[in-house]
Amino acid sequence: MVFLLTGIEARGFIFGPPIALAIGAKFVPLRKPKKLPGEVISEEYTLEYGSDRLEMHVGAVNKGERALVVDDLIATGGTLCAAMNLLERAGAEIVECACLIELPELKGRDRLHGKPLHVLVEYH
Amino acid sequence: MFAAENGLKGDPRLEAISQAIRVVPHFPKKGIMFQDITTLLLDHKAFQDTVDIFVDRYRNMDISVVAGIEARGFMFGPSIALAIGAKFVPLRKPKKLPGTRTKYHAGKVICEEYELEYGTDCLEMQVDAVQPGDRALIVDDLVATGGTLSAAIRLLERMGAQVVECGCVVGLPEVKGQCRLNGKPVYILVEPREIDNCRHDISSEFLNVQCSG
Numbered sequence: 597m598v599f600l601l602t603g604i605e606a607r608g609f610i611f612g613p614p615i616a617l618a619i620g621a622k623f624v625p626l627r628k629p630k631k632l633p634g635e636v637i638s639e640e641y642t643l644e645y646g647s648d649r650l651e652m653h654v655g656a657v658n659k660g661e662r663a664l665v666v667d668d669l670i671a672t673g674g675t676l677c678a679a680m681n682l683l684e685r686a687g688a689e690i691v692e693c694a695c696l697i698e699l700p701e702l703k704g705r706d707r708l709h710g711k712p713l714h715v716l717v718e719y720h
Numbered sequence: 721m722f723a724a725e726n727g728l729k730g731d732p733r734l735e736a737i738s739q740a741i742r743v744v745p746h747f748p749k750k751g752i753m754f755q756d757i758t759t760l761l762l763d764h765k766a767f768q769d770t771v772d773i774f775v776d777r778y779r780n781m782d783i784s785v786v787a788g789i790e791a792r793g794f795m796f797g798p799s800i801a802l803a804i805g806a807k808f809v810p811l812r813k814p815k816k817l818p819g820t821r822t823k824y825h826a827g828k829v830i831c832e833e834y835e836l837e838y839g840t841d842c843l844e845m846q847v848d849a850v851q852p853g854d855r856a857l858i859v860d861d862l863v864a865t866g867g868t869l870s871a872a873i874r875l876l877e878r879m880g881a882q883v884v885e886c887g888c889v890v891g892l893p894e895v896k897g898q899c900r901l902n903g904k905p906v907y908i909l910v911e912p913r914e915i916d917n918c919r920h921d922i923s924s925e926f927l928n929v930q931c932s933g
Contacts, residue, residue, distance in 0.1 A: 609794035610810065613761070614802055617768055623761040625795065633744035633754045653758060 598691055599661045602626050604650070604679055607668035611696065615666060624656045626679050637685060641678035650675065652682045659687030669697040670713065673704025680709055722891065723773065723909045733769040738910040740766040741890065745915055755890045755912045757792060757861045771796065773909060774887050775803040778857055781884055785856045787811050789843070789872055792861035796889065800859060809849040811858075811872050814842045830878060834871035843871040845879070852880025862890040863908065866901045873902045 601621045603612025605628050616623040627650070629638065635654040640647050657663070665679050676693055683690055690711050698704070698715040705713050724734055740760040747754040761767050774796070783806045788797025790812045801808040810817070819828025821844075831842045850856070858872045863886070873883050883904050891908030900906065 606791040606794060606810075606812075606816070609791055610788075610798050610808070613767075613795050614799045616761075617764070617771065617799055620764055622764055623767070623795070625758060625761070625791075627791075630748070631791070632758065633747040633756050634742070656758070656762060 597662065598664050600624055600657060600688070601664045601666060602652070602679060602683060604665070604667045604675055605631070608666050611668060612666040615664075615694075621664070622656075624652065626650050626652050626682060637682060639678045639681045639685075641674045643674070650678045650682060652686065654686075657683060657686040657688045661688050662691050663688040664691055665693045667693075667695050669699070670695045670704040670715070671699045671702045673702070673707035676704065677707045677709070680711070684709075721905060721907055722911070723907065726907070728773070731773075733766075733773065734910060736763075736766050737770055737889070738913060741910070741913065743913050743915050753912065753915065755862055757795070757889060760889070761795060770889060770909065771799045771803065774800045774859070774907075777907065778885075778887070779804045781857075782855050783857045783884060784854045785809055785850055785876075785881060787845070787850075787856055787858045787872060787876060789858070789860040789868055790816070793859050796861065797859040800857070800887075806857070807849075809845065811875060812844050814844060817844050817846050819846055830875060832871040832875045832878070834867045836867070843868065843875060845875045847879060850876060850879040850881045854879075854881040856881045856883045858883060858886045860886070860888050862892070862912075863888040863901075863906060864892045866906075869906070870902050873904055 598621050601612055601616040602624045603609050604626045613623050629649045632651050636651040638649050638651045640649050663683050680690055692712045694714045696716050698718050700718050740763045742756040742759040744754040744756050786797045786801035786806045787809045788794045798808045817829050821829050828847055829844050831844045833840050833842050856876045869886050876883050886906045889909050
């Protein structure tokens, strides 16, 4: 049984909440820097050029809570990996990552801390 | 128009929704009491009730498109769209939507400027998302001055859609007097709360700093 579902800004916000509502989970948005008010934890990740940060509210996740991470697409897996780091730092137990689309050649699947990835379509 | 004055007077769901929203003072800058809906999303029942109230209102209005304003409008719009059988269209900050920017609709993405306190910003929509004759609902988490919503209305109307209503979870009192924006009605669930009325069953650590008056 999953307790919380995180969605990554912004397209993860389109798919995550309807799933969370349907399965009885709480929804936790993971956002670009400075969007979330109040106390946050932050995780940096590398882009093709430079880096970016993902933030999550302190207190949104309780230790031991089972979590899903949802995004529209997985490419290199950098963003999903950052999301998982945030959740694990907050003490969550990640059950699975779920994306609509995977670009398998970019091997993002290998960066998910050994956790399963569920996708609906692959794009080659 | 506020839900409590339009058919939902005394509905206990509205009070629970109001209490589930966290108030963060002086964000993003001094003087602003930020209405943080992320705590509403942590409360499954209150979040579901929020969606249900909008769904109950719009399911028989023949709405064919729900447009959500980036990014918090994305958290509410799709659930409403799915429940009422409408398509969902994201209205986004500049350069996020793929496509050619053009002034003349012949390309893929149109842009509508709106005023900020200092300067302007732009809201974008894909041209093919909406057709003439579409009946639209626009959704966002909060309406303050109405600048962003006005831009959203203009985007949809430029592509020939008819905006039926705007729906927001929170509405600032300034909107109350003029419950229409560009002539379109705005439907609001709750007013913003002051800092003292805070909910205490969500982890007090999470709310504590903001709630201690």
